């Protein structure tokens with residue numbers, strides 16, 4: 402599967418089969434996070450792979466009760482260790498760096514026949530407590546991972562290119 406196809410095929414999977422993710426597939430997916438670019442090659446990302454049912458249940462509660470968080474065979478808590486670095490453009494690098502790594506994982510998972518869903522709706526303090534994440538480390542995203550239990554829904558609407566692209570200068 403090429404990258405464009407993975408981009409097209411990826412969708413948010415909110416229903417998972419009760420079927421474990423083979424370890425070799427998990428490693429291939431994590432490897433794409435490892436190889437992601439990061440500002441000044443900081444690699445401040447850290448990933449906690451959660452398979453334990455009890456811990457996933459707690460994460461589900463911390464994620465506004467989104468049921469599929471506990472149903473997914475794996476939840477990956479995507480963290481950043483150094484959150485202080487601000488790039489000259491004014492943006493903190495850690496959110497961007499972690500996010501790129503997560504996106505790599507979603508695409509590789511798609512290639513491997515697996516599904517993912519980004520989870521941004523969670524209480525960070527609760528998640529940190531559950532996973533014993535040290536002070537100063539931020540949990541940027543949770544990512545569910547597993548075999549999809551249902552067929553992909555019709556593609557969700559995206560804006561047209563002409564609504565989001567401008568050439569040479571900002572134009573309305």
Ligand SMILES: Cc1cc2nc3c(=O)[nH]c(=O)nc-3n(C[C@H](O)[C@H](O)[C@H](O)COP(=O)(O)O)c2cc1C
Pocket residue numbers: 411412413414415467518519520521522523557
């Ligand atoms: C940063 C981020 C946070 C998200 N948080 C959640 C979430 O908490 N729960 C959820 O069900 N979907 C979540 N999503 C999934 C989006 O709703 C989804 O990507 C969007 O509706 C487009 O649908 P698609 O992923 O199927 O193409 C999140 C997506 C992103 C990128």
